[in-house]
Amino acid sequence: MHILENPYLWHLFRIIIDIIFKYDKAKKDYMDVLGGGLIVSTANILDLGCGIGNLCTLFDDKCHYTGIELNPKYIEYANKKFAGENRQFISADAVAYSFNEMKKYDLVCLFDFLHHLDDEHCLQILESSGRLSKKNIVITEPIDSPENKPIQKVLQRFDRGKYIRSNARMKELIKEAGLTILENPKGNIFLLTNATNYGK
C-alpha cells in the first residue's frame, strides 16, 4: 500500500504541495473569479476523485456538495473532518458509478484526478462530466512540461497518478469528449463548458 493512501499523510502531503506551489490560493482565486455569476452560494457541486474532501471548503457552506472517491478511508476521513448539512461524500469508483443523469450540477470539479485514469477512462469521465454539468467543468491537473521544476517532478513522481499528461494531450482529450475550453489561465487549470452556444 502506498503511504499516501493513509488520509492523514495525504492531507499533510496536500498541504505541503499547496504551500510550495501556492496551489490552494490559485484555486481559491480562480473560484472567486468564477464566482462572478457562475457559482452561486446555493450551487450544486459535484467533485469527482474528491480525495479527503477538503476542497469542499472552497465553496460556500450553503452549496450542495457531492464528493465521490475510490478510497473508503478518505471518505471516512472526509465525513469526520468536513461533514456538513449540505455535504455528501460517497465511496465509489467514479468511472463505474451509475449517476442519475437527470440530475445536473452547476459545476463539476475534476481536481488533480484525471492523471489517475488511463486515456479511455479519462475520456469516459470527461464525457460524463459534460452530461452531468449544467454548463461548466473545472479541471486542475499536474502537467508534464519541460518547464517543471525538479521539486515538481519529485512530488509528481511521489503522487500515485500514473498518467500525467502534457497540456497539449489534455486539450486533445477535452476536445474528443466534445467539451470546449473557455479558459486555461495556467497550464494546469482548465475551465470547460459543454454548451456550444456559451456566451451567445
Ligand SMILES: C[S@@+](CC[C@H](N)C(=O)[O-])C[C@H]1O[C@@H](n2cnc3c(N)ncnc32)[C@H](O)[C@@H]1O
Ligand atoms: C491526487 S488525488 C486528488 C484528491 C483531491 N481531488 C485533491 O485535489 O486533493 C486523486 C484522487 O483520485 C482518487 N481516484 C482514483 N481513481 C478513482 C476512481 N476511479 N474513482 C474515484 N476516485 C478515484 C484517488 O483515490 C485519489 O484520492
